[in-house]
Amino acid sequence: DVKVTQSSRYLVKRTGEKVFLECVQDMDHENMFWYRQDPGLGLRLIYFSYDVKMKEKGDIPEGYSVSREKKERFSLILESASTNQTSMYLCASWDNNSPLHFGNGTRLTVT
Amino acid sequence: DAKTTQPPSMDCAEGRAANLPCNHSTISGNEYVYWYRQIHSQGPQYIIHGLKNNETNEMASLIITEDRKSSTLILPHATLRDTAVYYCIVRVARTGANNLFFGTGTRLTVIP
Numbered sequence: 001d002v003k004v005t006q007s008s009r010y011l012v013k014r015t016g017e018k019v020f021l022e023c024v025q026d027m028d029h030e031n032m033f034w035y036r037q038d039p040g041l042g043l044r045l046i047y048f049s050y051d052v053k054m055k056e057k058g059d060i061p062e063g064y065s066v067s068r069e070k071k072e073r074f075s076l077i078l079e080s081a082s083t084n085q086t087s088m089y090l091c092a093s094w095d096n097n098s099p100l101h102f103g104n105g106t107r108l109t110v111t
Numbered sequence: 112d113a114k115t116t117q118p119p120s121m122d123c124a125e126g127r128a129a130n131l132p133c134n135h136s137t138i139s140g141n142e143y144v145y146w147y148r149q150i151h152s153q154g155p156q157y158i159i160h161g162l163k164n165n166e167t168n169e170m171a172s173l174i175i176t177e178d179r180k181s182s183t184l185i186l187p188h189a190t191l192r193d194t195a196v197y198y199c200i201v202r203v204a205r206t207g208a209n210n211l212f213f214g215t216g217t218r219l220t221v222i223p
Contacts, residue, residue, distance in 0.1 A: 004154075035213070043155075043198075043213035090154055099145060100202075102154030 006103035023091030032074035133199030
């Protein structure tokens with residue numbers, strides 16, 4: 001089974017801190033995604049990557065950056081966390097012949 | 112990628128079939144329909160997908176209309192554990208940049 005692992009289930013950070021959310025997948029998938037999920041808004045795409053060192057902006061990239069140095073790892077970076085970035089963050093990966101597979105999410109609280 | 116629309120909520124009696132509709136009227140010929148569900152505090156779980164033919168697996172059945180503008184996910188014998196938010200999405204199975212639209216899904220409540 002495909003496994004997408006997010007490093008933390010819960011995080012609490014202070015406003016202005018730099019925050020790293022890590023995601024690792026074990027199926028050699030080319031495509032990886034970061035979403036955030038907020039009540040009433042569904043899943044919104046922040047960034048995605050279709051190859052090592054490649055990245056594309058999603059619908060809401062402002063305030064975020066990403067890093068894909070290795071195929072299996074896709075990191076989401078909040079350069080200076082703000083309270084409006086309190087959310088559930090979901091990482092996902094897929095390849096052309098597989099469904100999208102999600103991690104169990106990181107619930108980030110910025111105080 | 113095509114956008115989808117789903118009813119915000121539905122109820123279903125335990126043991127009965129749950130039929131969840133999805134409209135994707137702008138779907139293109141090479142776009143697959145995928146269904147996922149999300150149980151509280153977990154990541155979305157893949158259920159089933161199809162292109163134009165009806166599909167069935169151990170979890171559910173997927174019925175796609177002939178014009179492919181809508182589909183229905185069927186859970187044949189709903190249980191309390193099927194209470195979740197169900198998402199219908201469409202995507203193109205190709206290499207390269209992919210942008211998915213998840214929407215807000217349908218919250219299914221299975222009633223004892």
